[in-house]
Amino acid sequence: MTRPPHEPATCARGSSGSPPPSPRQKLDCELAATRKVINGLALCDHGPVSAETTTATVYQRIVxxxxxxxxKVFRVRDxxxxxxxxxxxxxxxVTRSRLGRLVRQGLLEQPGCGRYQKRT
Structure with missing residues (x-):
């Protein structure tokens, strides 16, 4: 019985009574492990995002x-x-605070009360 190409060979190490795995079996085991890691990473993309990542993303979207x-001059609600x-x-x-930090860092300017614009 042959195994499908996507199924890895058994990854058993040579025990006292069996021969050591062939180079092909070792390669299959490494590929299977790599596949598991990649699949795990792909699943993690849909998991919860940390607050630090969310904050960085919002800052990036604002900038x-x-x-x-x-x-364009933006009001916070706009x-x-x-x-x-x-x-x-x-x-x-929270966004007002973020915009205030960006003003202090010199990325934005405040042409009027509650209005923000890219510094030119």
Whole structure:
């Protein structure tokens, strides 16, 4: 009986009564292990994302938005609607803090109260 090409050969190490695995069997075992790792990584992509990654992603989305629209002046609520972020008051306040940091870092400017624009 032959095994399908996607099924690995048995990965048993040579025990006292059996011959050691052939180079082909070793290669099959390594490929099977690699396949398991890749499949595990692919499944992890759909898992929960850490808060640090989420924060970095939101910052990147904000900066990208201002880079794509350098002349546009955004209010925080407009920015939330543009990025399809929640518009509840706590979320808006978090974004205000983020925008304030970006202003202090020199990436954005504040041409008016509550308005933000890419620094030119």
């Amino acid at each position: 990208t938005t201002f880079n794509e629209h350098p002349e 920015l939330h609607e543009h990025l399809v972020l929640p518009t509840d008051e706590p979320s808006i306040n």
